[in-house]
Amino acid sequence: MTDTYKVIGMTCGGCAKSVTNAIMDVAPGAEISVNLDEKTVSVAGADESAVKQAVEEAGFEFSGRA
Template identity: 40%
Template sequence: MQTFNVQGMSCGHCVKAITQAVQAKDPTADVQVDLGAKTVRVQSSLAADAVLAAIQKEGYEVSPA
């Protein structure tokens, strides 16, 4: 499980956008978004760099937790 700090998330649309971005790279990825903690946890075979890039492409500021 990889954990990332993501700034700029505030609603269900953000959750959906991030989940879809990661699952576009790995359809089997388990994506857990915590809006309150501003974290995203991803269980995937993707490298951390690929997950970071997918979330950044959606316009969010992201860093490894």
């Protein structure tokens, strides 16, 4: 199942890469897709708490489900 979350402060490709890498660090098998226009990240294979932790450790604000 894929869940989509809002990520505040993600504005560029570098930001998207940071968020993606951070999530991959906590959930190596996760499938991750970033939408910069909507400021969202869609993740399959990781629970919400792991995604939240990864996003915040990457320096962004996790704003829950989109």
